[in-house]
Amino acid sequence: MPDNDGPIPPSLHKWIGVIGLVVAPTTLATGLCYYFGYTSTRKTLAYLGIDSDAVGFTTNDYVTKSTSVLFVTILVALLACTAVLGLCTYLRRVATAGRHAGALRALAWMLGALGLACLVRGMVGVVRPTLTPDEQLWLTPVTLGLGAALLILAAWVFRTVGPEADRPPVSALERALLTVAVVVMVLAAFWTTNIFATKVGEVAGINAAGDLWTKETTVILDTGDRLFLPDELVRTSLLTEASSPQGETYRYECFRGYAVRGGLWVLLPANWRPQFGYAVLVNADSSHRITLRTIKDAPDRVGNGANVREYWPCPELVPTATGAEVQGQLLAAADAGRVFGTDLTVATEYIQRSAADGARTQNCAGTVDSGTQLMSDTTGYRVRYVRELAGSPPVLVQESVIEFDTPHHASEFVDATRATWKRCAHSELTLRRDGADARHQIGEVTERTGLVTVEVRSGDRPIDGCRHAVGAKSNVVVDVRVCGRPTDQTADLVNRIRDRFAG
Numbered sequence: 001m002p003d004n005d006g007p008i009p010p011s012l013h014k015w016i017g018v019i020g021l022v023v024a025p026t027t028l029a030t031g032l033c034y035y036f037g038y039t040s041t042r043k044t045l046a047y048l049g050i051d052s053d054a055v056g057f058t059t060n061d062y063v064t065k066s067t068s069v070l071f072v073t074i075l076v077a078l079l080a081c082t083a084v085l086g087l088c089t090y091l092r093r094v095a096t097a098g099r100h101a102g103a104l105r106a107l108a109w110m111l112g113a114l115g116l117a118c119l120v121r122g123m124v125g126v127v128r129p130t131l132t133p134d135e136q137l138w139l140t141p142v143t144l145g146l147g148a149a150l151l152i153l154a155a156w157v158f159r160t161v162g163p164e165a166d167r168p169p170v171s172a173l174e175r176a177l178l179t180v181a182v183v184v185m186v187l188a189a190f191w192t193t194n195i196f197a198t199k200v201g202e203v204a205g206i207n208a209a210g211d212l213w214t215k216e217t218t219v220i221l222d223t224g225d226r227l228f229l230p231d232e233l234v235r236t237s238l239l240t241e242a243s244s245p246q247g248e249t250y251r252y253e254c255f256r257g258y259a260v261r262g263g264l265w266v267l268l269p270a271n272w273r274p275q276f277g278y279a280v281l282v283n284a285d286s287s288h289r290i291t292l293r294t295i296k297d298a299p300d301r302v303g304n305g306a307n308v309r310e311y312w313p314c315p316e317l318v319p320t321a322t323g324a325e326v327q328g329q330l331l332a333a334a335d336a337g338r339v340f341g342t343d344l345t346v347a348t349e350y351i352q353r354s355a356a357d358g359a360r361t362q363n364c365a366g367t368v369d370s371g372t373q374l375m376s377d378t379t380g381y382r383v384r385y386v387r388e389l390a391g392s393p394p395v396l397v398q399e400s401v402i403e404f405d406t407p408h409h410a411s412e413f414v415d416a417t418r419a420t421w422k423r424c425a426h427s428e429l430t431l432r433r434d435g436a437d438a439r440h441q442i443g444e445v446t447e448r449t450g451l452v453t454v455e456v457r458s459g460d461r462p463i464d465g466c467r468h469a470v471g472a473k474s475n476v477v478v479d480v481r482v483c484g485r486p487t488d489q490t491a492d493l494v495n496r497i498r499d500r501f502a503g
Contacts, residue, residue: 034059036197037066043201048209048258048268049277056261068204069197077189084149088156095160108157115150118143122188138195145188148181212256212270213309214299218316219255219267220291221282224248233269233276233313254314255280257292265290270314305411306450307472318407320475321502326403327385329476329500331493336389336397339493340482344391352384362416364424365431367468368440368456370400370479372431380409384479395484399497402477410472417470418452421445425454451491473498 041062042052057065091107094100125132125140132140155174222239224247229236235253242248255267258279267280282288295316302308302315312318321329337344355374366373375381382403389397404410425445430437443455451471458466466483467490478497482490 030063033063033066033070035066036069036193037062037064039194039197040069040201040204041065043198044205044208047202047205048272048279050258050266050279050281054281055259055266056264066197069193069200073189073193073196084153088153091157092160095157101161104157104161108154108161111150111157112154115147115154118147118150120147122147138192141188141191141195145185145192148184148188152178152181208258209268209272209274212268212272213304213315215256215270216294216296216299217257218253218270218293218295218314219257219265220293221252221255221267221280222249222289222291223252223282224250224287226250227252227280229269229278229280230276231313233271233278235313235317254317271309271312301406301408303406303408303411305407305414305472307411307414307474308407310450311473318474320407322382322403325502326383326401326476328502329401329478329497330385330387330399331497331500333389335496336399336493337391339489339496340391340395340397342391342393342395344389344395344397347388347390347396349385349387352386354381354383362420364420364427364429364442366417367421367424367442367454368429368431368458368466369398369481370468370470371398375413379413380405381413393484396482397493398481399493400479401497402479404475404477407472407475410475410477413477414450414452414470414472418445418447421452421454421468448491451494453491469494471495471498473501476501 038052041057045052045055091104095104122140122142122144125137125143129137129140155178227234227236227250229252234255237251237253239249239251240246254270256270257265258268259266263284265282265284267282269276269278272278282290284290293316298315298318302318308315308318331339333344333346352371354377362373370384371386382405384400384402386398386400389395389399391397402410402413404413421442422445424442426442428439428441430439432438438458441457443457445452445454447453451469453467453469456466456468466481467488468479468481469490470477470479471494472478476498478494480490480493480497482493
């Protein structure tokens with residue numbers, strides 16, 4: 001009968017060894033995945049203004065999120081190892097054949113010198129990190145690891161050159177130096193991967209913030225809590241009064257769901273911006289009701305331009321104007337005159353429809369006068385309402401509003417105008433008007449948020465100095481050209497007209 005109280009059987013020793021070989025690497029790999037996933041995720045949430053510990057991500061979550069970091073790292077490491085092994089195989093064949101011994105020794109010296117230079121650079125980065133710009137911090141671990149690898153390769157090439165029988169045995173000092181070099185390489189690889197994980201997390205945060213506006217699923221939060229969020233980010237409305245049976249409750253719109261862990265919802269506003277880094281963490285319960293709504297067409301129809309993001313907190317709330325609402329934005333002569341501090345009268349008014357010939361390309365003539373630029377309805381252009389005003393001292397004002405079918409097309413028009421004006425800046429062109437040719441000099445183009453301005457001079461008289469400005473709000477583009485002395489108020493007139501948007 002076997003003695004159960006005796007020493008552990010050899011077969012059990014064997015299985016313990018096998019289990020140790022499997023479990024230890026698995027634990028190490030899991031730990032590395034957790035660390036780099038945590039580093040990347042924490043940087044992402046920090047960019048969005050969220051404490052990662054408050055979200056409650058589990059170990060599995062962090063391990064899963066490490067994939068984007070470790071996949072690239074492992075792929076680069078495998079490619080580098082493949083290249084080095086291929087090079088070593090070739091050098092060994094050359095050395096075994098007894099060819100190019102002098103060239104191999106010279107190569108070894110070069111590799112050793114380059115390795116020492118890399119190590120010096122890496123050590124300087126460790127001792128004096130302030131000398132390295134933030135965007136080049138990765139150079140310190142990379143040069144350390146590369147320097148150690150080059151020194152190992154140089155030593156190997158030295159030993160490979162010459163007959164194998166003449167090679168001395170590896171000394172204890174060489175083994176110790178090899179161990180130190182390998183440790184330096186491992187630590188440098190860990191350091192580099194940590195920097196890469198941090199950058200991946202930051203980029204993920206930037207991308208997540210950029211995708212909030214165009215997300216098709218919106219979150220509506222109904223709660224009795226008064227959150228006092230900025231109007232630029234969230235629309236707040238009162239659902240029930242304090243005297244009602246439900247008590248005072250509020251509705252918050254324009255949220256987007258970023259993460260859900262159990263009953264905890266991490267909500268970000270659609271119009272999230274770095275200067276408004278708000279996030280709301282809500283437990284879905286009887287006092288916090290969360291409603292999900294799909295808005296499939298709104299992001300594409302509204303677009304992502306300043307003509308909407310500067311005025312509304314989310315695309316589903318962006319209104320549009322048509323017909324008389326658009327035409328009604330034009331300022332009356334008296335109101336426009338107050339902007340310039342002079343009396344103005346209406347010289348003419350007209351309506352410009354879309355072109356029937358399919359014209360859609362803007363050119364330099366439109367920089368001088370938008371009325372010369374015909375637009376096709378394929379661009380979303382519908383109609384342009386124009387009112388020309390005149391006053392004394394010599395002032396000519398051409399104010400116009402252009403209706404587009406969607407805010408996205410209005411934004412595209414302003415972008416195309418900006419590109420055309422910049423292309424035509426500091427050039428001259430001749431236009432035929434009133435039976436005569438007139439030369440125009442296009443000057444500097446300036447930009448503000450959602451507003452583009454260009455200077456145009458047509459002659460030597462004060463009346464010939466003009467300023468042309470274009471801006472948009474929702475689906476309406478405001479186009480103003482002022483000729484005369486008070487052209488500095490051109491942008492003010494654009495803003496006055498935009499403020500009259502009735503949508």
